[in-house]
Amino acid sequence: MNELLEISEKKNTLTLWKCFQLRTSKGRQQWIFEPKPEIKNQYQLHAPINWNEPGPKQFLEELDHAFTFDTTQNPNAADRVLRHLYASSLNITKKGKTIQEAFENGILFYSQLQTADGNWPGDYGGPMFLLPGLIITAYVTNEKIEEPFQTLMRRYILNHQRNDGGWGLHIEGESTMFGTVMHYVSLRLMGMKAEEPELQKARTWILSNGGATGTPSWGKFYLSVLGVYDWKGCDTLLPELWLLPRWLPIHPGRYWCHTRMVYLPMSYAYGKKIIMPENDLVRALRSEIYTEPYEQINWKKARNTICVKDVYTPKSNFLKILYSFLNTYERFHIRWLRKKALRFALQYIETEDLQTNYINIGPVNKVINSLCVWHAHGKDSEAFKKHKERWSDYLWIAEDGMKMNGYNGSQLWDTMFAGQAILENPISDKSKEVLKNIYHYAEISQIQEDPPGTKEFFRHTSKGGWPFSTLEHGWPITDCTSEGLKTSLKIHELQIPVKNKISDERLHWSADLILSFQNKDGGWASYENTRAPRWLEKMNPSEVFGDIMIDYSYVECSSASMQALAMFSKHYPNYKKYEIQKSLSRGAAFIRKKQREDGSWLGSWAVCFTYATWFGVDALLAAGANNYSTGKPDEAIQKACEFLCSKQREDGGWGESYQSSVQKKYIESKDSQIVNTSWALLTLMAADYPNKEVIERGIKFLVKKQELNGDWPQEQISGVFNFNCMITYSAYRNVFPLWALGRYLKKYGNKELL
Numbered sequence: 001m002n003e004l005l006e007i008s009e010k011k012n013t014l015t016l017w018k019c020f021q022l023r024t025s026k027g028r029q030q031w032i033f034e035p036k037p038e039i040k041n042q043y044q045l046h047a048p049i050n051w052n053e054p055g056p057k058q059f060l061e062e063l064d065h066a067f068t069f070d071t072t073q074n075p076n077a078a079d080r081v082l083r084h085l086y087a088s089s090l091n092i093t094k095k096g097k098t099i100q101e102a103f104e105n106g107i108l109f110y111s112q113l114q115t116a117d118g119n120w121p122g123d124y125g126g127p128m129f130l131l132p133g134l135i136i137t138a139y140v141t142n143e144k145i146e147e148p149f150q151t152l153m154r155r156y157i158l159n160h161q162r163n164d165g166g167w168g169l170h171i172e173g174e175s176t177m178f179g180t181v182m183h184y185v186s187l188r189l190m191g192m193k194a195e196e197p198e199l200q201k202a203r204t205w206i207l208s209n210g211g212a213t214g215t216p217s218w219g220k221f222y223l224s225v226l227g228v229y230d231w232k233g234c235d236t237l238l239p240e241l242w243l244l245p246r247w248l249p250i251h252p253g254r255y256w257c258h259t260r261m262v263y264l265p266m267s268y269a270y271g272k273k274i275i276m277p278e279n280d281l282v283r284a285l286r287s288e289i290y291t292e293p294y295e296q297i298n299w300k301k302a303r304n305t306i307c308v309k310d311v312y313t314p315k316s317n318f319l320k321i322l323y324s325f326l327n328t329y330e331r332f333h334i335r336w337l338r339k340k341a342l343r344f345a346l347q348y349i350e351t352e353d354l355q356t357n358y359i360n361i362g363p364v365n366k367v368i369n370s371l372c373v374w375h376a377h378g379k380d381s382e383a384f385k386k387h388k389e390r391w392s393d394y395l396w397i398a399e400d401g402m403k404m405n406g407y408n409g410s411q412l413w414d415t416m417f418a419g420q421a422i423l424e425n426p427i428s429d430k431s432k433e434v435l436k437n438i439y440h441y442a443e444i445s446q447i448q449e450d451p452p453g454t455k456e457f458f459r460h461t462s463k464g465g466w467p468f469s470t471l472e473h474g475w476p477i478t479d480c481t482s483e484g485l486k487t488s489l490k491i492h493e494l495q496i497p498v499k500n501k502i503s504d505e506r507l508h509w510s511a512d513l514i515l516s517f518q519n520k521d522g523g524w525a526s527y528e529n530t531r532a533p534r535w536l537e538k539m540n541p542s543e544v545f546g547d548i549m550i551d552y553s554y555v556e557c558s559s560a561s562m563q564a565l566a567m568f569s570k571h572y573p574n575y576k577k578y579e580i581q582k583s584l585s586r587g588a589a590f591i592r593k594k595q596r597e598d599g600s601w602l603g604s605w606a607v608c609f610t611y612a613t614w615f616g617v618d619a620l621l622a623a624g625a626n627n628y629s630t631g632k633p634d635e636a637i638q639k640a641c642e643f644l645c646s647k648q649r650e651d652g653g654w655g656e657s658y659q660s661s662v663q664k665k666y667i668e669s670k671d672s673q674i675v676n677t678s679w680a681l682l683t684l685m686a687a688d689y690p691n692k693e694v695i696e697r698g699i700k701f702l703v704k705k706q707e708l709n710g711d712w713p714q715e716q717i718s719g720v721f722n723f724n725c726m727i728t729y730s731a732y733r734n735v736f737p738l739w740a741l742g743r744y745l746k747k748y749g750n751k752e753l754l
């Protein structure tokens with residue numbers, strides 16, 4: 001392309017990106033469509049806009065073009081839209097010559113993305129089954145999604161269509177029936193015609209892989225609501241389970257809270273058999289996605305049909321037998337019992353809505369709760385309106401279009417990590433200013449009371465905790481509480497002047513909460529204590545996720561909790577001293593038990609062994625284990641360091657593919673990754689690993705990767721949940737290299753770079 005043309009096209013792209021603004025308040029993030037007056041005039045975008053008129057129509061076409069994203073090299077977008085909005089004015093023209101300069105440039109760049117109330121907004125996409133849930137819900141409830149957003153959603157979906165015509169479970173995954181059927185249907189609901197080439201290709205994928213009866217159970221659920229699958233083809237989602245005695249291990253109150261909160265509205269929708277009135281599009285879809293005529297589908301058989309490309313956790317025999325009983329019960333179910341169960345489920349849904357200010361715990365129950373509330377109270381009800389207002393909290397715009405985030409953001413988490421990264425070496429005025437704002441976000445986000453309904457609706461206490469995202473969301477998490485506590489304590493140590501200091505009492509609440517979260521096995525789970533035995537996993541009906549039934553003790557959550565307790569004890573030596581000591585030694589025993597033969601730990605929440613090994617080593621150190629500086633390093637720490645060294649690559653970096661998490665064995669990525677390298681370096685430096693050359697090679701790799709403006713490039717996807725689904729952490733590429741550089745500076749001082 002002619003160079004001038006290319007420049008003008010790029011300019012046009014950036015202008016179109018700028019039609020969207022991010023509104024933030026107390027961590028809440030909402031993208032709004034707000035074009036500049038020039039754009040409004042240029043494309044005749046004056047209210048009421050008729051999108052079929054030539055000006056607006058052209059605008060949408062150009063918008064579509066501006067968000068076209070090439071996934072062939074890397075399907076991970078780099079959160080460019082936000083970064084362009086916030087950070088395009090910074091002009092660093094020279095790469096740092098020393099490690100200190102690289103560190104400061106990194107802070108300078110990253111500080112521009114910090115919002116006025118101290119947190120970092122960012123892309124938290126990755127999973128590919130979330131947006132379709134919202135699109136289907138909006139369609140069923142007859143809610144129109146604003147046209148520019150629809151354009152960006154379609155674009156996002158098309159950008160991530162794979163060469164074979166399908167879509168995966170997440171942006172890096174191979175095509176699955178779940179991904180493909182859900183996106184095919186979504187595109188059709190958003191107005192695309194069945195004959196369009198992308199849809200033809202998708203249909204070919206679906207039909208040649210057995211048709212939509214092979215969609216996993218969560219997909220079957222959405223299709224049933226839409227009326228393009230028969231509820232008879234779903235295993236029962238028995239609402240009566242809620243009425244079982246609470247002491248029974250299979251009572252859903254004992255499930256992992258995410259599973260519990262998803263199956264809750266699912267069981268309500270199933271009990272009510274919510275289904276949209278049939279229309280032409282529904283009839284058309286029925287004829288498009290199956291290999292046989294819709295009327296001839298054997299629904300009973302379809303319950304147990306699943307495409308081989310989707311299976312991660314096959315339904316156990318135990319579950320199949322259980323379902324054969326429950327499905328029989330479903331045919332004759334007791335009316336009054338069903339009614340009672342549904343009344344309870346609705347009350348529980350409404351309580352969750354109130355407790356979370358209609359944000360809900362996650363993106364899945366967000367949309368299914370909306371659907372249930374719409375069904376129970378109607379489109380004009382206050383409750384449904386409040387639900388709708390929160391849809392935008394989950395939607396994110398990046399250069400690959402509009403996606404649905406895996407949470408209402410990762411604000412608290414990213415912010416506390418950024419704080420700890422800078423705290424390694426907070427010498428510049430800039431870093432102090434950034435820390436002050438970080439502290440402000442910690443202060444306004446701590447949960448100070450238990451929400452109403454805590455006991456009745458199976459919640460652990462919340463007081464003193466920190467959430468993953470925002471206070472309004474309000475579910476406390478073990479390690480988010482710990483990172484919040486650690487960061488607050490460290491900032492207190494630094495004694496920078498802050499407006500509202502978090503009182504000693506509030507910090508004691510946190511320590512109490514962390515202590516209360518410890519499990520019998522000595523470890524810590526994610527949101528609550530482990531409430532049921534492991535065998536409950538045999539009842540995992542999801543087919544596509546691993547380990548979802550109970551909240552297990554995790555290395556990461558345990559380590560963060562131990563670090564926080566140890567640090568707390570240093571600040572408040574007289575508060576529950578012995579209890580904390582005991583807790584730490586039980587924690588250490590759990591961590592040691594989880595270490596693998598090769599010295600590593602398996603990660604559950606990021607990819608993968610480098611991440612958990614960082615936590616494993618930090619946990620042991622927090623519990624008082626010796627590092628190398630003592631001359632007699634703890635054997636487990638030694639093994640962990642040797643493991644890491646064995647994985648360092650020629651270029652000085654480390655790199656794991658998401659397959660490490662899926663297969664639970666170390667699988668290298670094609671190239672070394674900034675994020676894995678940082679975790680490995682943080683671990684080796686924490687352990688005081690004596691071979692400095694290993695560390696310097698890693699540091700050099702990080703500095704070499706830094707961009708001119710102080711940012712780092714977005715590489716592969718680094719987050720995971722339930723072992724099989726990946727999730728984007730757009731902050732990690734900034735926070736972790738900064739943390740590693742900061743620690744290097746603190747330990748070894750500054751150094752010229754070659």
Ligand code: LAN
Pocket residue numbers: 258259262362363364406407413468477479480526545548556557605720721722727
């Ligand atoms: C998260 C995000 C944060 C994450 C950490 C705090 C990093 C972790 O250390 C503990 C687990 C936790 C809280 C976590 C659990 C699973 C979540 C909530 C997610 C990965 C974000 C999205 C995911 C959620 C389950 C997605 C919806 C899918 C279902 C299977 C319900």
